[in-house]
Amino acid sequence: MLGFVVQRAFQAFVVMVVMSMIVFVGVYAVGNPVDIVIPPDATQAMRAEAIHRLGLDLPLWQQYGVFVWRLLHGDFGRSFVYNMPVLDLIGGRLPATLELVLISILFATGVGVSLGVYAGVRPSGLVAKSIMGLSILGFSVPSFWVGLILILTFAVSLGWLPAGGRGETVEVFGVPWSFLTLDGLGHIVLPALNLALFKMAMMIRLARAGTREAMLSDTVKFARAAGISEGTILRRHVLKLISIPIITVFGLELGSTVAFAVVTETIFSWPGIGKLIIDSIGVLDRPVMVAYLVLTALLFVMINFTVDLVFAAIDPRVRSGKTRT
Amino acid sequence: MSAVLEVRGLRTEFLTAAGILRAVDDISFSLSAGEIIGLVGESGSGKSVTGFSLLGLIDPPGRIAGGSVRLNGAELVGMTPGELRRRRGREIAMIFQDPIATLNPLLTVGQQMAMALAAHERVSTKAAADRCTEALARVGIPSPRARLSAYPHEFSGGMRQRVAIAIALLHRPAVIVADEPTTALDVSIQAQIVAEMRSLAREFGVAMIWISHDLAVVSGLASRILVMYAGRIVEEGPAARVLRDPRHPYTCGLLDSLPAATAPGVPLRQIPGAMPSLLALPPGCAFQPRCACATPDCAVAPEMTVERDRSWRCFHPAGVASERVAS
Ligand SMILES: Nc1ncnc2c1ncn2[C@@H]1O[C@H](COP(=O)(O)OP(=O)(O)OP(=O)(O)O)[C@@H](O)[C@H]1O
Ligand SMILES: [Mg+2]
Numbered sequence: 001m002l003g004f005v006v007q008r009a010f011q012a013f014v015v016m017v018v019m020s021m022i023v024f025v026g027v028y029a030v031g032n033p034v035d036i037v038i039p040p041d042a043t044q045a046m047r048a049e050a051i052h053r054l055g056l057d058l059p060l061w062q063q064y065g066v067f068v069w070r071l072l073h074g075d076f077g078r079s080f081v082y083n084m085p086v087l088d089l090i091g092g093r094l095p096a097t098l099e100l101v102l103i104s105i106l107f108a109t110g111v112g113v114s115l116g117v118y119a120g121v122r123p124s125g126l127v128a129k130s131i132m133g134l135s136i137l138g139f140s141v142p143s144f145w146v147g148l149i150l151i152l153t154f155a156v157s158l159g160w161l162p163a164g165g166r167g168e169t170v171e172v173f174g175v176p177w178s179f180l181t182l183d184g185l186g187h188i189v190l191p192a193l194n195l196a197l198f199k200m201a202m203m204i205r206l207a208r209a210g211t212r213e214a215m216l217s218d219t220v221k222f223a224r225a226a227g228i229s230e231g232t233i234l235r236r237h238v239l240k241l242i243s244i245p246i247i248t249v250f251g252l253e254l255g256s257t258v259a260f261a262v263v264t265e266t267i268f269s270w271p272g273i274g275k276l277i278i279d280s281i282g283v284l285d286r287p288v289m290v291a292y293l294v295l296t297a298l299l300f301v302m303i304n305f306t307v308d309l310v311f312a313a314i315d316p317r318v319r320s321g322k323t324r325t
Numbered sequence: 326m327s328a329v330l331e332v333r334g335l336r337t338e339f340l341t342a343a344g345i346l347r348a349v350d351d352i353s354f355s356l357s358a359g360e361i362i363g364l365v366g367e368s369g370s371g372k373s374v375t376g377f378s379l380l381g382l383i384d385p386p387g388r389i390a391g392g393s394v395r396l397n398g399a400e401l402v403g404m405t406p407g408e409l410r411r412r413r414g415r416e417i418a419m420i421f422q423d424p425i426a427t428l429n430p431l432l433t434v435g436q437q438m439a440m441a442l443a444a445h446e447r448v449s450t451k452a453a454a455d456r457c458t459e460a461l462a463r464v465g466i467p468s469p470r471a472r473l474s475a476y477p478h479e480f481s482g483g484m485r486q487r488v489a490i491a492i493a494l495l496h497r498p499a500v501i502v503a504d505e506p507t508t509a510l511d512v513s514i515q516a517q518i519v520a521e522m523r524s525l526a527r528e529f530g531v532a533m534i535w536i537s538h539d540l541a542v543v544s545g546l547a548s549r550i551l552v553m554y555a556g557r558i559v560e561e562g563p564a565a566r567v568l569r570d571p572r573h574p575y576t577c578g579l580l581d582s583l584p585a586a587t588a589p590g591v592p593l594r595q596i597p598g599a600m601p602s603l604l605a606l607p608p609g610c611a612f613q614p615r616c617a618c619a620t621p622d623c624a625v626a627p628e629m630t631v632e633r634d635r636s637w638r639c640f641h642p643a644g645v646a647s648e649r650v651a652s
Contacts, residue, residue, distance in 0.1 A: 124385070218426035225380055226441040226492055227414030236440060240431045315431055316476040 004319065008308050012301045019297040020071070024064050027290050054080075071294070077287035081280070086291045090273065094295070095175045096166055097265070097272035101257045103179060103188055104195035109250055111196075112203025117242070119204065120211025121234065131204060138201025147194040147267040154190060162187050164269035191268040195261060199253055206249055210242030217241070243314060251307035255300040328355040328395075329499045329532050330379070330417075335392035335402075337371075337378045340385075346603045348374040350556040351392070356500065359530040361523070363543030363564065365579065366553035367600055372536045375553070376502040379534070380419055381409040397499060415445045418493035422505040424485035428477040434461075434488050435473030441492045460491040465521060483514035490522065497529055504536045519546055540579050544568050552576045555600055555611035562635025572635070572642035574616045610639070618643075 038050050051057050055066055070077060076086035115135075119128035155163035167187035169176035178184030214220060215238065223233050262274030273292065280288040312319045337349035348371045356362060364372050377383055379394055381401055394401040396417055401409065421427045429437060438457040442448060448456065454473060461469035464487040477485055486506055493501050503522065507515040523546055526533050537543050543550060543564070550567045552560040552575065560573040571577045578596035580586060587593050598615040601607060607614055609624040616623070618641040629636045 218421055218423060219429045221382065222419075222421055222427040222489065222492075223429075223440070224382055224410075225413055225419040226495075227410050227412070227444040228440055229410060229444065232440065232444070236432070236436075237429055241429070316433075317430060317478050320478070 004312055005309065008305055012305050015301050016298060019301075020068065020294055021064065023290055023293040023297070024067055025060070027286055027293070067290070076291035076294075079280075079285055079288050081283055081285045081288075086287045089276070089288060090291055090295065091175070093271060093273045093276050095177060096270060097258055097261055097274065099177055099179050100188060100191055100195065100265075100270060100272060101254065101261055104192040105199060105250065105254055105257060107192060108196040108199035108253075109203050109246070112200040113207040113242075113246060115200075116204040116207025117211045117234070117238070120208040120215065123208075123212060132208070135201040135204040138197045138204075141197075143194060143198060144263055144267060146197055147191075147264060150190050150194055151267070161190050163190070166271060191264050191270050194267070195257065195264045199257070202249065202253075203246065206245055207242060210245055211238055214238045214241040240314070244311065247307055247310055247314075251303045255296075255303050258299060259296050327358065329358050329397055330356040330534075331393075331395040332379070333393045333395075335375070335378060335394060336390040337374050337383055337387060338390045339387040341604070343604050347390075348387075348556050348603060349378055352553075352556075352558055353392075354551055354558070354561065356532045356534065358499065359526065359532055360549070361526055361533045361535055361547045362549045362551060363540075363547030364534055364536045364551045364553060365538060365540055365543055367538060367579075367596075369600055369603075370553045371556040371603075372538075372553055373504050376419060376504050376534065376536055379500075379502055380413055380417055381406075382413075382419075411445070414441060414493075414498070415496040416498050417500045417502070418496070418498040419502040419504065420486070420489045420493050420506045423509050424482055424489055424506075425477075425509070427489050428485055430477050433474050433476055434480070438473070438488075438492055438495065441495055445496055456495070457491075460495055461488070463494065463525070464488075464491045466491070483510050483518065486510060486518060487521075490518075490525070494525065494529065494531070498531065500532045500534070501526075502534045502536070505538070507542060508537070508539075515542070522546070540568065541583055541585065552579070555606060556603060557611065557638065559612065559639070560635075560637040562637075566635060570644050572637040572644060573612075573639045574618050574641070574643060575612050577643050578615075 034047065034051055034054070034056060038047055042050075055063055058066070067077075074087065076090075078084060079086050079089050082089055115131045119131045122128050151163045154161045165187055166176075166178045166184060168181040168183040169178050170180040170184075171177075172180065178188055219241070220233055220237055223237055258273070260274070261270075261272060262278055264270065265272040265274040276288065277292050279285075280292070332355065333353050335349055335352045336347065339346040339348055350371075352375060354362070364375065366372055374383070374387075378389055379401075381389075381404065383389060389402055392402060396412065399412075401412070404412075428434070432440075435454065435457055438460065439450075439453045442453050442456060454470075457473055458469045461472060466472055466484060466487055472480075477488070480488065486509075490506070506522075507518050510518065519542060522533070522535075525531065535543055535546055540550075547564045550560075550562065550564045551558050552567070552573060554575050560567060560571065560576045562572075567576060568580065571580055575596070581594045582596060584593060596615055601611065601614065609626050610616070610619070613619045613623040620641065622640045627638050627640050629638050630642070
């Protein structure tokens with residue numbers, strides 16, 4: 001098991017190094033950012049001074065070296081546009097996205113898996129049919145439209161929930177969180193629901209298919225033949241057997257939703273990272289883009305690493321297969 | 326000898342898109358305590374469905390459409406699911422063909438055995454471990470205590486099948502349905518398992534229904550043989566006599582196609598044709614289209630002919646006419 005962890009940690013490290021290079025070079029090639037940091041009427045001298053100050057006159061590999069050196073010291077540089085440390089800029093936005101995404105995915109998984117397993121156990125009942133109908137709806141209705149309907153219904157017509165913003169926040173470890181206050185929680189509900197709907201539909205399908213398959217497997221037949229009750233079979237065999245695809249999708253969705261929550265964030269004016277990055281790309285705010293991409297890559301790598309560890313904890317074949325190599 | 330299992334007119338049907346498929350049609354037999362009977366037939370003849378029907382494990386769209394299954398005197402057909410569950414594993418158990426698929430790869434062997442134990446008894450963790458160790462030792466698994474914490478993938482196929490057998494024997498059931506338990510194993514392991522099952526059955530007085538498509542495996546094990554074709558029993562009798570002197574042309578065909586019945590280098594003989602779809606059985610005898618002895622009489626379904634301790638379902642049984650001529 002220790003060998004497995006070390007091996008996976010090393011893989012994660014390699015991925016991060018390669019990612020940082022790709023990101024740096026890719027963004028370097030996108031365009032010249034100097035023009036946005038100097039006034040249009042700047043003299044040639046001012047321009048040269050700005051280029052020198054930003055380190056843009058150095059060769060590419062040296063710029064990368066400086067970038068990595070600073071990165072390792074927790075310095076992602078300053079935003080060209082906001083003229084403040086990138087880390088502060090992102091640090092103010094990322095927690096908002098993280099809490100939104102985490103809550104919506106936990107909700108989607110919890111509810112989706114429960115409904116999916118139910119539909120898998122009693123596939124011919126009316127309830128199962130309704131659940132599957134719901135999942136098709138979740139797949140086919142566009143997310144932005146659902147967002148608008150949610151706002152119209154619960155914020156405008158009923159007035160139960162706020163339509164946008166983060167509400168009241170509490171600082172923990174120097175980071176503001178909404179989900180710890182009642183007001184903040186109220187603000188999260190609608191955007192989280194909006195974000196969760198598609199994922200819930202997916203989890204329903206996944207859990208149902210897995211449950212159907214597991215229920216027809218020889219493992220379950222053998223357990224039944226031994227007189228084990230349906231409840232025990234469901235808890236000890238089926239849930240365990242379906243957990244692997246569900247955890248895989250959970251990890252993938254967690255990463256990609258953090259990276260692409262922008263639509264929901266825009267609709268609910270949620271001050272998350274999505275809006276920031278879109279703006280930064282528009283004005284070629286290079287340090288922000290690079291830092292964002294590197295942090296996103298780090299997030300993906302960490303999620304994958306965790307998912308691999310969870311797999312190893314669940315599946316003994318993964319554990320033994322990997323330690324031997 | 327009293328029968329532990331008494332099956333009368335059992336019928337199991339599946340509701341399919343193309344109509345009602347009668348996978349088990351009017352099967353009757355009885356099994357005495359400690360007896361081993363062999364249930365043989367080609368693939369698709371309904372052997373597994375028969376086995377599952379005995380344990381009440383037919384899921385929709387299938388159902389037991391009629392007949393009676395009496396286990397230790399209690400009628401299983403129509404019993405509530407809860408009552409059936411309490412008997413499964415305790416009075417009647419089943420083992421399957423593929424030992425790789427029957428055990429859950431994510432749970433240790435000990436956990437799975439403990440679950441099977443807890444299904445019918447309240448035992449402490451320690452007592453459960455002792456019982457499971459004992460059960461593993463019984464089926465010939467070396468260092469059983471240590472193996473309790475091993476996962477199925479750490480066992481060979483033959484060892485996994487032994488684990489499944491140990492689970493089936495945990496509560497010392499009166500009857501075990503063994504659905505081709507050696508088909509997935511290689512030949513030397515097959516012989517070991519067969520020998521072990523025979524001695525375990527004798528030791529515990531467990532009666533067994535040994536399902537196989539291979540008459541050779543069954544011949545060394547069973548005292549009686551049931552030959553099944555298209556959902557029906559076409560011949561039944563003491564193993565030695567059925568093998569030496571078969572009555573039904575289908576049994577003759579099965580025997581002829583055994584490798585041992587063919588000289589080396591000569592291609593194996595086969596029964597011509599294939600089993601008809603159960604949804605489109607020919608009128609009369611289901612074997613008639615493939616049968617060399619078929620005559621126009623066979624358009625009517627033959628009833629069981631009973632002669633002393635054996636019976637068959639055929640108008641033109643082999644061996645009967647010649648015996649008469651000889652006598
Ligand atoms: N769940 C089901 N739904 C529909 N038909 C089924 C179902 N299970 C079995 N059958 C049908 O019942 C018939 C008998 O199947 P069964 O599995 O008992 O054959 P078998 O004799 O055990 O064959 P094999 O040697 O291949 O295991 C087959 O025609 C099969 O198509
Ligand atoms: Mg079968």
